[in-house]
Amino acid sequence: MMLVGDFFRLSLHNLLLHKVRSTLTSLGVIFGVGSVIAMLAISEGAKRSALAQIEAMGVDKIIVFSKRPPVSGKSESSKNASIMERFGLSSVDRSNIAKMDNIGQITAVFNTRKPILKGTRRTDLKLMGCDYEFLRDSQARMQKGRWFSPSDYKNNRCVCVIGKNVKRQLFFLGSANIIGNTIRVGDDVFRIIGILDNRYSNQYPEIGGQNDMILIPMTTARALYKDYTSIREGRNFRIARVEYDLFLIKIKDTSCIDNTAKRVTRYLEKNHSETKDWGITVPLELLMRMEQTQNIFTIVMGSIAGISLVVGGIGIMNIMLANIYERRKEIGIRRALGAQKLDILLQFLIETVFLTSIGGLIGILLGVGIGSMITYYTGMPTIYTTWSIILALVISSLTGIIFGTYPAYKAAQQNPITVLRAE
Amino acid sequence: MTPDGKKIPNDNIVRLVDIRKTYVSGNLRVPVLKGIDATVRRGEFVGFIGTSGSGKSTLLNILGMLDVPTRGQYYLEGIEVGGLSDMEQATIRNRKIGFIFQSFNLFSHLSVEQNIEVPMVYGQVPTKIRRKRSLDLIARVGLGHRLGHRPTQLSGGECQRIAIARALSNNPAFILADEPTGNLDEKTSDEIMKLFHELNRRQGVTIVMVTHNPAFGPHYDKIIRLRDGKIDDTPFEWEIEQEAHRAEAERKEAEQ
Numbered sequence: 187m188m189l190v191g192d193f194f195r196l197s198l199h200n201l202l203l204h205k206v207r208s209t210l211t212s213l214g215v216i217f218g219v220g221s222v223i224a225m226l227a228i229s230e231g232a233k234r235s236a237l238a239q240i241e242a243m244g245v246d247k248i249i250v251f252s253k254r255p256p257v258s259g260k261s262e263s264s265k266n267a268s269i270m271e272r273f274g275l276s277s278v279d280r281s282n283i284a285k286m287d288n289i290g291q292i293t294a295v296f297n298t299r300k301p302i303l304k305g306t307r308r309t310d311l312k313l314m315g316c317d318y319e320f321l322r323d324s325q326a327r328m329q330k331g332r333w334f335s336p337s338d339y340k341n342n343r344c345v346c347v348i349g350k351n352v353k354r355q356l357f358f359l360g361s362a363n364i365i366g367n368t369i370r371v372g373d374d375v376f377r378i379i380g381i382l383d384n385r386y387s388n389q390y391p392e393i394g395g396q397n398d399m400i401l402i403p404m405t406t407a408r409a410l411y412k413d414y415t416s417i418r419e420g421r422n423f424r425i426a427r428v429e430y431d432l433f434l435i436k437i438k439d440t441s442c443i444d445n446t447a448k449r450v451t452r453y454l455e456k457n458h459s460e461t462k463d464w465g466i467t468v469p470l471e472l473l474m475r476m477e478q479t480q481n482i483f484t485i486v487m488g489s490i491a492g493i494s495l496v497v498g499g500i501g502i503m504n505i506m507l508a509n510i511y512e513r514r515k516e517i518g519i520r521r522a523l524g525a526q527k528l529d530i531l532l533q534f535l536i537e538t539v540f541l542t543s544i545g546g547l548i549g550i551l552l553g554v555g556i557g558s559m560i561t562y563y564t565g566m567p568t569i570y571t572t573w574s575i576i577l578a579l580v581i582s583s584l585t586g587i588i589f590g591t592y593p594a595y596k597a598a599q600q601n602p603i604t605v606l607r608a609e
Numbered sequence: 610m611t612p613d614g615k616k617i618p619n620d621n622i623v624r625l626v627d628i629r630k631t632y633v634s635g636n637l638r639v640p641v642l643k644g645i646d647a648t649v650r651r652g653e654f655v656g657f658i659g660t661s662g663s664g665k666s667t668l669l670n671i672l673g674m675l676d677v678p679t680r681g682q683y684y685l686e687g688i689e690v691g692g693l694s695d696m697e698q699a700t701i702r703n704r705k706i707g708f709i710f711q712s713f714n715l716f717s718h719l720s721v722e723q724n725i726e727v728p729m730v731y732g733q734v735p736t737k738i739r740r741k742r743s744l745d746l747i748a749r750v751g752l753g754h755r756l757g758h759r760p761t762q763l764s765g766g767e768c769q770r771i772a773i774a775r776a777l778s779n780n781p782a783f784i785l786a787d788e789p790t791g792n793l794d795e796k797t798s799d800e801i802m803k804l805f806h807e808l809n810r811r812q813g814v815t816i817v818m819v820t821h822n823p824a825f826g827p828h829y830d831k832i833i834r835l836r837d838g839k840i841d842d843t844p845f846e847w848e849i850e851q852e853a854h855r856a857e858a859e860r861k862e863a864e865q
């Protein structure tokens with residue numbers, strides 16, 4: 187029986203002896219592992235960004251939002267045209283929900299839309315009245331300047347924080363420092379005190395991305411606009427009344443978040459029985475459901491890529507069988523010089539596993555390359571997890587063992603006599 | 610006592626008892642060996658001779674445990690090898706037997722010294738000792754100047770010397786050589802036979818050899834003649850002719 191070191195030296199020697207053939211043989215594994223790695227990286231990237239988006243809503247919160255009720259039929263829309271539309275969450279809802287069990291702080295948002303002038307040109311930006319805690323709850327950060335102070339709220343000050351994309355829409359390029367500048371909103375003038383940056387700008391349903399809005403204190407918004415807002419209808423805007431657009435409801439004990447959400451839902455169903463002008467989202471539930479579907483997605487993607495690995499493995503088995511037929515004389519000589527069947531079996535098995543493992547390593551590099559290119563050209567995030575790398579290595583070695591055993595067994599079973607006589 | 614006064618201890622390395630071999634292909638049964646009884650003693654130089662197809666190679670392969678007899682017992686240093694496992698047989702092949710083939714059977718992708726090391730690799734000899742022993746052996750077969758060469762760069766005679774060195778690398782109990790000069794010209798054949806002769810006489814290596822060449826007769830301590838699958842001690846015609854030639858030549862030499 188050979189020593190372990192000799193097995194490895196011999197296998198490496200034989201692989202290097204036929205560099206081109208070895209490379210061609212392992213191509214199947216290289217591409218198989220490459221596509222597995224790339225697929226896993228893509229689905230992991232998709233999973234993480236989806237989860238991060240959900241997590242940004244806050245897993246310790248229930249999100250309740252106003253929704254414009256569906257307009258059913260022409261008659262109703264013409265009937266409604268005469269009276270002002272009024273829907274959504276109200277301050278009554280807010281105080282009733284606050285009174286329920288297991289409910290902590292409620293942070294509210296109220297959206298309105300006003301004509302805003304940039305020079306002489308009119309732009310259409312949304313204003314967002316928000317509670318003091320909104321910055322913390324939405325997990326946004328100040329890119330520049332500061333958030334509203336309690337005294338801004340108390341005194342209904344006309345100050346605003348603009349989303350980072352708004353700067354481009356309101357100011358000309360090159361205006362360096364815009365903190366302290368003013369914006370005209372209708373008849374009022376707001377002073378800019380900060381720029382907001384939210385990585386997950388669009389995390390809440392129905393209200394739009396914060397990076398594209400002008401945020402003002404809730405108290406100021408109420409004082410100036412009451413509950414009036416304007417909603418877009420085709421090219422026109424219609425005035426409507428919506429008191430609140432969003433409640434971020436903090437839950438004290440998240441282990442019974444389900445029950446609390448049910449209670450809130452029942453309350454809303456009862457008190458908004460005429461039209462469905464609200465919606466509810468439980469991020470924690472979404473998160474768990476998302477995780478499940480993403481895991482299935484990962485398994486499916488990985489399996490599809492894995493098929494190419496099986497094809498690669500069959501290719502290797504084929505080439506190893508041919509290889510062994512070609513080297514049957516070598517096998518006979520080795521047997522005559524004192525090799526056991528086990529020596530021959532291990533020699534060819536280790537050779538195959540070497541081939542697939544090296545193929546696996548190259549495949550990982552290829553997969554990372556493919557993933558990086560996808561990220562570079564499409565912006566899709568790709569994430570390489572340690573377990574996907576380990577999985578790739580284990581699978582490629584396993585491919586070698588699975589598809590190398592039969593040829594190696596055949597090699598070991600060859601009768602040295604017939605082999606040596608064939609001259 | 611042999612003709613040149615060499616002492617052979619009465620110590621059987623090999624004892625064959627009623628060895629039979631029948632090849633079966635389909636319905637056809639081809640009996641090749643029909644009951645061979647023979648012994649090889651330590652230090653002996655044994656020649657197997659016989660017509661082509663008489664079963665010499667078959668018998669040699671059985672001696673080398675590459676083939677199994679259909680019936681009969683084979684004792685190697687007193688041990689019946691028939692009942693041994695593949696691992697035990699491989700170990701005996703590795704430690705006790707040195708193979709030499711007609712077509713050398715060296716590995717063309719290994720250097721001469723690496724070729725010599727192969728049996729030691731299977732014998733788990735440590736790398737350093739392996740290297741040292743292979744260098745010694747290359748010198749012993751007179752190819753010290755060929756270090757690092759590949760078999761393809763050597764002549765047939767040189768290749769066979771390397772093969773002999775390889776066969777000796779684990780200090781085997783005996784060497785099995787199947788027509789080792791079959792692929793060589795007459796002059797080279799004589800040189801190789803001289804090397805075998807020296808190994809046997811000077812270093813006491815036991816050799817079992819198959820050849821066609823009747824001129825090698827005088828090298829052997831014992832000749833085993835195979836005829837129709839059996840041992841038959843009556844000399845072949847060509848042996849008698851060869852002997853007559855030799856006697857003639859000696860007589861002429863003496864006359865001068």
Ligand SMILES: Nc1ncnc2c1ncn2[C@@H]1O[C@H](COP(=O)(O)OP(=O)(O)O)[C@@H](O)[C@H]1O
Nearest residue numbers: 632634639641660661662663664665666667668
């Ligand atoms: N595998 C085999 N199947 C059938 N017949 C065989 C086989 N191997 C050898 N033989 C036959 O056995 C006989 C002896 O062969 P061999 O031992 O090679 O003879 P030698 O070496 O004396 O020339 C030959 O007739 C050969 O055809």
Ligand SMILES: [Mg+2]
Nearest residue numbers: 665666667787
């Ligand atoms: Mg023969």
